Structure formats: C-alpha cells, structure tokens
Amino acid sequence: MLQPISCNGYNIYFNENGYKKIREYLDEKNHSKVFILTDENTHQYCLSRFMSNMPEDFTAEVIEIEAGEIHKNIETCSQVWQVLSDMGADRKSVMINLGGGVVTDLGGFVASTFMRGIDFVNVPTSLLAMVDASVGGKTGVDLGPLKNQVGVINVPDILIVDTDMLQTLPPEQMRSGLAEMLKHGLIYDKNYWAEFLDLASLNLDDLDTLVRDSIVIKNNIVMQDPREAGLRKTLNFGHTLGHAIESYFLQNPEKPALLHGEAIAIGMILETYLSVELEQFPQEKLDQVTSVILSYFRKTEIKEEDIEPIISYLKYDKKNSHGNINFVLLNDIGTPVIDVRADNEKILRSFAYYKGQEV
Incomplete structure (x- = not known):
C-alpha cells in the first residue's frame, strides 16, 4: 500500500x-x-x-x-x-x-x-x-x-x-504528466531522473511508486517554501518559455493544440540549453536531457516568425520582478539556480538548438 x-x-x-x-x-x-x-x-x-x-x-x-x-x-x-x-x-x-x-x-x-x-x-x-x-x-x-x-x-x-x-x-495525456515528473528529477534528484532513462522496462507497480515519489519531491519543495519566496521557484523550470509557447499556440488556432506537458517539454530543452550557456551545465548532459525528452515527446515545429511573439509573452511570467525576466536554470541535474536573466540573443540560440535536433 x-x-x-x-x-x-x-x-x-x-x-x-x-x-x-x-x-x-x-x-x-x-x-x-x-x-x-x-x-x-x-x-x-x-x-x-x-x-x-x-x-x-x-x-x-x-x-x-x-x-x-x-x-x-x-x-x-x-x-x-x-x-x-x-x-x-x-x-x-x-x-x-x-x-x-x-x-x-x-x-x-x-x-x-x-x-x-x-x-x-x-x-x-x-x-x-x-x-x-x-x-x-x-x-x-x-x-x-x-x-x-x-x-x-x-x-x-x-x-x-x-x-x-x-x-x-489517452497516451498524449499520460505524456503530458510525464513532463512534470521529468522536471522533478532534473531540479531535485538525479537518481529519480535516472529512473526515466529506460521507461520501457517499468511496469504498473513501478508507475505507482514513481507517481508517489514525484508527489513527495514537489511536496518537499513546497513545504520548505509555501509562498514561493525562493526554493519553490525551482518548480518553474521549463515553464518560463514553456508557458509562453503554450500561450502563443493557444492564441493561434492554425497552430496544433499543445498540451501543458508538451509545451513544458519544449521549455525544458530550451532552458537546459540556456543552462549550458549561462550556468556551465555540462554539454553531454544537455544531449542526454534532449534525447530523453524527445524520445517521449514529438518535436513541434516552431517557425522563425513564431519566436518573437513567443518571447513577447515572457513579460507576463509570474516569476518576473521589477521588469526583469527571471529563469530557473540548472547547474547540474538536481542542482537548480533561480532568478537567472537571459538576453534575447541567447533565447534565440536556444530555439535554434531545438530546431536543429534530429528525431
């Protein structure tokens, strides 16, 4: 039980x-x-x-x-x-x-x-x-x-x-939830992250345990910072750009419908790339994170003309203060860094990195 x-x-x-x-x-x-x-x-x-x-x-x-x-x-x-x-x-x-x-x-x-x-x-x-x-x-x-x-x-x-x-x-809704579980491993526990490197070998009992472990991770963070003064912000990893992408796609009926987890999966790849640029996150771990996420989530086409309006949504992110856009990035798997600023040039490079991935 x-x-x-x-x-x-x-x-x-x-x-x-x-x-x-x-x-x-x-x-x-x-x-x-x-x-x-x-x-x-x-x-x-x-x-x-x-x-x-x-x-x-x-x-x-x-x-x-x-x-x-x-x-x-x-x-x-x-x-x-x-x-x-x-x-x-x-x-x-x-x-x-x-x-x-x-x-x-x-x-x-x-x-x-x-x-x-x-x-x-x-x-x-x-x-x-x-x-x-x-x-x-x-x-x-x-x-x-x-x-x-x-x-x-x-x-x-x-x-x-x-x-x-x-x-x-349906499978796409399961994947949507999986994005948040992957996030919990990336921001909090490299051993939990490692559980997802071979999801095909897991059974339903394993899933029960993984669900409970994921809830425990989020709860541990929330209990330490219930009002989001510091540590709780780490739960927003992948969400700064992910929410902007989700909002942009939601507003454009000609775009495919993106579930929350699908948008966050893209956001996590983009923000892991920014972590390499700004926080010395290891390149080989970026490759691993990208490979794992794209093994579960289809790659979404984001055109050149989409990027500027997506970036314009960043100003509404709730982590912002005093007009600054603040990212949660990674120093390593399980070691997040809060309140990091990234200029538009680096954000554009993160989209170019995502676009260049072979699936």
Missing part, C-alpha cells in the same frame, strides 16, 4: 485507502450539500468509478464544465458560482473536484471564493494533476491566453490519488 503524504494543512491518500478516508471525512463533516465538479471527459470516464466507492446512500449534485485549458477562465467560474447559488449551496457545502489540472485549479478557486470559501476536496484524474496540480495549494484560472494570472493559494481538506484512473487517459 502506498503510504499517505502529509502536506501543509492536508493529507494525500492513495487508492483504496483514499476512498476509505474520504468516506470518513464526509461522515465526520456532515456537509449540508455535496457538489462534484467534473468536465465532460471525467463525467463520462471517472465519475462512475468514484461513485462506486462511495456509500449507497451518498448523494451529490454534479456540475459539469467543458473540457480543456481554453475553458479555464473567469467566465467558467461565473457559471459554476451561479449554479452553486441556484442549487442552494451554503457555507457548509463541500465541492469535490474530480478531474485533471483544469478542474482542480478552477474548482479550488471557485470553492475558495464562493461565500468567501467553502470546503473542497481534490480527486485528480490525470497524471499531470496527480504529480503537479495536486500539491501546493495553487488554485486559479487564466486571463485570456495568460496562464494562471488570477487565483489564490488555498489547500483542499483532503486529496485522493487513485492511480487506476490513469487507465482512462
């Missing part, structure tokens, strides 16, 4: 033990009403599994939102707030967010602000949500194409990771 993880203000429980704990929690709290927030995919593929693990007399109102990052906005929040109000939610209600990172981010924000805050529980159903969005209490929504510009830091009462939910995911 995977052991629970104690976080700042809540616990993460796994699989069957998780359902046991959520049943105990709901019994003890005796909420006035229970709401379950899903998107159309998790409603179809995950809700019945969740309900089958609840008591026979368990009842809940299900609120469904449209799936996808494009719907992670204040308009969707307004709709959910209105539904809660129309259905008689009060301050003693609870919202169970059953879904990927969009559902848990948006649902946590909606619950934290409805009537100045009601209880919420997260049940992440995607690999990305389990290893990334599940830890740290970041909730919020996008502002137009700008990622996570509006939100609050607030933790759920309890969080359940049911790894069987991963069987409902």
